[in-house]
Amino acid sequence: MVESFLPLEKLTEKLGSRAFQELLALYCVKNDAEKLKETLTTVKSVVLDAEEKQVHIHQLRDWLEKLKDACYDAEDVLDEFEVEDLRRQVMTQRSIGRKLRNFFGSSNPIAFRFRMCQQIKKVRERFDEIANMMHKFDLTARLDDCSWRIVHEERESTHSFVRPSDIIGRDKDREKVIEALMQASSGESETVSVIPIVGIGGLGKTALAQLVFNDQRVEEHFELKIWICVSEDFGERQIMTKIIKSITGQNQGDLDIEQLQRILRVCLNGKRYLLVMDDVWNEDPKVWDKLKSLLSGGAKGSKILVTTRSNKVASIMGTRGGTTGYNLQGLPFEDCLSLFMKCAFKEERDKHSNLVKIGEEIVKKCGGIPLAVRTLGSLLYCSTDEHDWEYVRDNEIWKLEQKANDILPVLRFSYDQLPPRLKQCVAYCCIFPKDYQFSSVYLVQFWMAQGLLHPLNENDELDDIGMRSLKQLCSRSFFHDLVRGFEMFTFKMHDLIHDLAQLVAKGEFLIVNSDCQSIPKRVRHLSFVGANASRKDFSSFLSDLGRVRTIFFSINDEKVSQSFVRSCISKSQFLRVLNLSGSAIEALPREIGNLKHMRYLDLSRNYKIKKLPNAICELHSLQTLNLEECLELEELPKDIRYLVSLRVFEVTTKQKSLQDSGIGCLVSLRCLIISHCRNLEYLFDDIDQLSVLRSLLIADCPRLISLPPAMKYLSSLETLMFGVCESLSLNLSMQLEGEGSHQARNTTRPHLRKLLIAGVTPLLELPQWLLQVSARTLQNLFIANCPNFTALPESLRNFEALEGLVIGNCPKLSSLPEDMLHLKTLRIKGCPALSDRCKLLTGEDWHKIAHVAHIKLDDEIIKSSDI
Numbered sequence: 097m098v099e100s101f102l103p104l105e106k107l108t109e110k111l112g113s114r115a116f117q118e119l120l121a122l123y124c125v126k127n128d129a130e131k132l133k134e135t136l137t138t139v140k141s142v143v144l145d146a147e148e149k150q151v152h153i154h155q156l157r158d159w160l161e162k163l164k165d166a167c168y169d170a171e172d173v174l175d176e177f178e179v180e181d182l183r184r185q186v187m188t189q190r191s192i193g194r195k196l197r198n199f200f201g202s203s204n205p206i207a208f209r210f211r212m213c214q215q216i217k218k219v220r221e222r223f224d225e226i227a228n229m230m231h232k233f234d235l236t237a238r239l240d241d242c243s244w245r246i247v248h249e250e251r252e253s254t255h256s257f258v259r260p261s262d263i264i265g266r267d268k269d270r271e272k273v274i275e276a277l278m279q280a281s282s283g284e285s286e287t288v289s290v291i292p293i294v295g296i297g298g299l300g301k302t303a304l305a306q307l308v309f310n311d312q313r314v315e316e317h318f319e320l321k322i323w324i325c326v327s328e329d330f331g332e333r334q335i336m337t338k339i340i341k342s343i344t345g346q347n348q349g350d351l352d353i354e355q356l357q358r359i360l361r362v363c364l365n366g367k368r369y370l371l372v373m374d375d376v377w378n379e380d381p382k383v384w385d386k387l388k389s390l391l392s393g394g395a396k397g398s399k400i401l402v403t404t405r406s407n408k409v410a411s412i413m414g415t416r417g418g419t420t421g422y423n424l425q426g427l428p429f430e431d432c433l434s435l436f437m438k439c440a441f442k443e444e445r446d447k448h449s450n451l452v453k454i455g456e457e458i459v460k461k462c463g464g465i466p467l468a469v470r471t472l473g474s475l476l477y478c479s480t481d482e483h484d485w486e487y488v489r490d491n492e493i494w495k496l497e498q499k500a501n502d503i504l505p506v507l508r509f510s511y512d513q514l515p516p517r518l519k520q521c522v523a524y525c526c527i528f529p530k531d532y533q534f535s536s537v538y539l540v541q542f543w544m545a546q547g548l549l550h551p552l553n554e555n556d557e558l559d560d561i562g563m564r565s566l567k568q569l570c571s572r573s574f575f576h577d578l579v580r581g582f583e584m585f586t587f588k589m590h591d592l593i594h595d596l597a598q599l600v601a602k603g604e605f606l607i608v609n610s611d612c613q614s615i616p617k618r619v620r621h622l623s624f625v626g627a628n629a630s631r632k633d634f635s636s637f638l639s640d641l642g643r644v645r646t647i648f649f650s651i652n653d654e655k656v657s658q659s660f661v662r663s664c665i666s667k668s669q670f671l672r673v674l675n676l677s678g679s680a681i682e683a684l685p686r687e688i689g690n691l692k693h694m695r696y697l698d699l700s701r702n703y704k705i706k707k708l709p710n711a712i713c714e715l716h717s718l719q720t721l722n723l724e725e726c727l728e729l730e731e732l733p734k735d736i737r738y739l740v741s742l743r744v745f746e747v748t749t750k751q752k753s754l755q756d757s758g759i760g761c762l763v764s765l766r767c768l769i770i771s772h773c774r775n776l777e778y779l780f781d782d783i784d785q786l787s788v789l790r791s792l793l794i795a796d797c798p799r800l801i802s803l804p805p806a807m808k809y810l811s812s813l814e815t816l817m818f819g820v821c822e823s824l825s826l827n828l829s830m831q832l833e834g835e836g837s838h839q840a841r842n843t844t845r846p847h848l849r850k851l852l853i854a855g856v857t858p859l860l861e862l863p864q865w866l867l868q869v870s871a872r873t874l875q876n877l878f879i880a881n882c883p884n885f886t887a888l889p890e891s892l893r894n895f896e897a898l899e900g901l902v903i904g905n906c907p908k909l910s911s912l913p914e915d916m917l918h919l920k921t922l923r924i925k926g927c928p929a930l931s932d933r934c935k936l937l938t939g940e941d942w943h944k945i946a947h948v949a950h951i952k953l954d955d956e957i958i959k960s961s962d963i
Contacts, residue, residue, distance in 0.1 A: 100143055101516050102516040106167070106171065107136060107171055108140060111132065123212055123213075125209075128213070129216060132216065138227055141238065142230060142238070144238045146159070146230070156233050161618070171547070172670045176212060176215070178717070179716070182741065185716075185740060186716055189738065189740075263304075263307060264431050264434055264435045264438070265466075269422075269424065270307045270311070274311060277291065287392045287394060287395070287398060288391055288400060289399055290399075290402060291402070292409065293401065294404055294406070294423050295423065297503075297591070297592045298465040298504055301404075302374055303466075304403075304424065305372050309321060309370070309401075317370075318368055318369055319367045320363075321369070322369060322370065322371045323342060324371070324372070325374045325375055326338075326374060326376045326377070327375050327529070328530075330378035330387075332387055333353060336360050339371065340356065364393040365394075366394070368395040368396070370399050370401065373400060374531070376402050376404045377405075377409065379406060426463055427465075427466055427469075428464070433459050435466060435469050435470060436459050436473040439473025440476045441478075451480065454489050458488055461494050465506075467590065471504075471506050471510045471573045474572045477571060493508070503596050504592060507592060514572075517548055518569060520546075520548050521548055521569065522574055522593070522597055522600075523597050523600045523605075524548065524597075524601070525539075525589055526601045527648050528589075528648070528650075530589075531591070532650075533587075533588055535585075535586055536584045537583070538722070538744075540559060540562030541719060541743070544695070546646070546672065557766075573590075574593055575588065575590075582793075582817055583791055604619060605619070605621045605623070606622055607625055608622055608625065615640045620643055620644060622646065623650055624648070625650050638664065641667040643670060646672065647664055647673070649675060649679045655679070656679040656681055658683065661676065661679075661681060661684075665690075665691065673694075674691070674696070674697050678701040680703070682704045682705060683705065683706075684708055684709055685709070686711045688709060688712055689709065689714035691715060692714070692716070694715045694718050695718060699726060700723065700726070701726075703727050704728055706730050707730060708732070710733045710734060712736075715739065716738065718739050719741050721746070722746045724772070725748050725771075727748060729749050730750050732747065732749055732758075734758070735758070737758030738758075740762075742764055742765055743765060743767065745759070745762065746769040747771075747773075752776065753778040754776065755779075755781065756780075760780045760781075760785045763786070765789050766791065767789075767793075768786070768791070768793070771794070771797070774799065776799060777800060777801050778800075778801070779804050784806035786810060789810055789812055790814045790815065791814065792815070792817070795819035800823060801824065802825050807865070808828060815848070815849065815850045815851075816850070817852040817853075819854045821856050823858070826856065826866065827863050827865075828865045848869055848873055849873055849874060850874075850878075851877050855880070855881045858884065861889065871891070873897055874897055876898075877898065879903050879904070880902070880903070880905055883906070883907060883908065885908060887909065888909070892916055898916065899921060900919075902922075902923045903924050903927055904924075907926070909930050910933065912944050914944055916945075919945070921951075922948045922952070923952045923953075925952075925953075925955065931954055934951075934953060
């Protein structure tokens with residue numbers, strides 16, 4: 097179960113915060129709240145002792161569950177104060193003087209105060225009862241002692257986990273699998289043959305399949321390559337939908353079975369294809385036989401590569417009369433040791449002989465399992481304290497029996513080293529389906545919506561705290577397959593880590609499928625999996641959603657019943673996160689406006705939705721709103737300006753102009769992404785009012801003509817991107833009307849750190865305003881696919897912070913500025929004249945870049961192997 101310490105700590109912190117103290121005093125409940133805080137402090141002192149002893153005392157386990165439930169319910173009550181405060185701020189902003197109606201309504205301050213006094217009193221009495229119960233367990237007061245945890249230094253950067261250089265010791269395995277793929281089918285009647293890769297969890301089956309899939313020989317041998325992750329989802333419809341999406345990039349989940357079959361036949365017809373089915377669990381031969389018949393339309397020599405932990409799956413799916421599968425074995429000791437050292441040591445000079453010796457002893461216990469080796473190596477990264485290494489070597493985990501398909505004890509050990517908040521960050525990820533591709537920005541916002549991020553001081557940005565937490569988990573190998581983008585990076589969670597998250601979150605999280613019969617009252621987070629789950633009549637137990645905080649639809653772009661969505665929304669009073677991405681809904685119920693605790697709403701990839709109810713603007717606590725690729729959305733709701741807490745907003749709309757959209761009034765906005773707006777020509781003039789905006793990304797807006805002049809006064813802007821805006825002029829009027837009288841504007845210029853311009857056809861040179869707002873701070877500059885771009889400014893020599901320069905497909909650019917002495921990384925591609933001038937030693941511009949540490953020209957590394 098999720099530990100009780102953190103919910104209790106969160107509640108205590110909230111009651112003790114200065115802002116909340118002011119709210120409690122305003123509504124005359126401060127005395128009761130102080131008594132509640134005292135009780136919580138007493139209970140908190142013994143919780144850690146109770147957590148350890150609950151394994152042996154059943155009643156104590158029940159007591160911790162009651163405590164945790166009480167914490168969550170109390171948090172919902174306290175949340176009411178913040179929700180009411182936001183509502184009153186918005187009412188003041190609107191200047192609506194409906195005083196008489198408000199006096200007699202639920203928003204009457206006297207009525208609200210009375211109701212909340214009663215609620216706080218009930219909460220206090222509940223905790224008093226829990227505190228009285230704890231005395232019979234003879235618990236010892238303890239603080240959270242972090243001294244035994246291994247001190248871990250975060251890695252400097254992340255990289256893709258599946259690069260061949262990162263996968264050690266699988267060259268022979270790759271060659272054997274590729275050899276099997278290249279062989280002709282053993283039976284003349286077999287159009288497609290199946291090769292299973294079998295092995296216990298953590299051996300690297302998926303990594304091996306990726307190595308094979310991306311090999312150049314495989315690329316040349318097969319006309320078509322398809323990759324799908326299966327996991328427990330082996331339904332005919334779901335598999336066909338995934339295959340079609342992998343081939344065409346299109347979501348066809350709302351089609352019926354016969355339509356999907358026709359499309360699949362067309363996609364595979366006469367082509368020699370390779371299909372990788374990753375992480376298969378289905379052990380029903382009838383289901384596989386039915387699916388295999390649908391995959392027989394390709395050319396002879398087509399292959400299906402399957403990864404699975406089950407020998408039975410391999411036996412069922414393997415080609416009859418042919419191979420029964422490739423049994424993947426553990427890595428040899430030397431390879432394991434090499435992997436461990438690579439993960440554990442930052443520098444070669446850190447490899448002290450004693451640490452190496454202890455490391456060898458640790459590796460011997462890992463059984464040749466790469467995930468175990470990588471996890472422990474990452475755990476010890478940069479620790480030179482022998483006690484840390486000995487603590488791992490001599491730990492009790494090595495005495496635990498490793499059962500088939502069980503979670504590796506090493507993973508639980510690594511999880512146990514995490515601070516409480518990071519543990520919950522991991523546990524909450526179990527609400528996402530296996531093989532889910534996370535986005536760094538949105539996972540951080542998800543954690544924020546769940547209250548898992550806490551500032552250490554008033555100046556801490558929650559986004560920064562979340563990103564540091566994420567990077568720490570990545571460096572400890574809780575996430576993998578990292579791929580860096582411009583402003584965000586994507587990654588996945590290993591299926592064994594996902595299993596661990598489900599284990600520790602058991603009781604609070606529920607995956608709802610067609611077999612589900614009820615929703616226990618203690619469940620706070622729901623994930624509906626598969627179309628059958630969304631279509632089944634759940635009316636018999638949807639009444640138990642009163643405590644639910646998260647509803648996640650993972651239905652592979654299949655249509656969700658409108659009435660089902662409405663029922664979920666109307667019965668989830670304390671919902672904080674609603675993910676309806678790709679659910680093919682055509683309208684959002686008006687009842688959405690009643691979810692006053694909502695922090696995170698994802699409506700992305702709903703291609704048929706045309707309008708959003710204005711009631712969505714009543715969600716004053718909403719922090720994240722994702723409307724990406726809502727391609728038919730005609731316009732934004734008219735009162736969107738009242739989403740006063742919105743921090744991340746991604747929008748796709750058919751509007752021609754956003755001038756009167758109200759986006760400029762979203763004063764809490766940190767990240768604004770405007771994408772796939774095919775009709776958009778104008779933004780909004782009051783963009784400079786977004787005083788805390790840190791990231792602005794504008795992409796795939798082919799008709800966007802110009803930018804508002806106030807762009808240069810985005811005082812907090814750090815990241816700016818323009819991508820595929822073929823009509824856009826980046827030039828601004830350098831003088832605004834009345835600008836001279838606003839002296840403050842001269843001291844509030846942006847401090848850009850990252851700038852990307854790609855696919856902007858009119859661009860000839862970088863505009864002066866961009867150079868002015870980034871001269872002292874710009875660290876990375878990317879310019880790509882700008883066919884008319886001719887020159888970089890000589891003033892770049894004065895950009896002392898500039899470390900990275902990437903130029904791609906700018907054929908008219910023929911030279912670089914002099915004296916870019918601070919530059920550390922240079923990459924040039926698709927610029928023939930420039931590449932020629934930058935040739936090693938002989939190029940006319942080589943003297944300008946000879947000092948740069950990392951240089952890559954047209955896929956050829958000129959300097960440094962670490963680029």
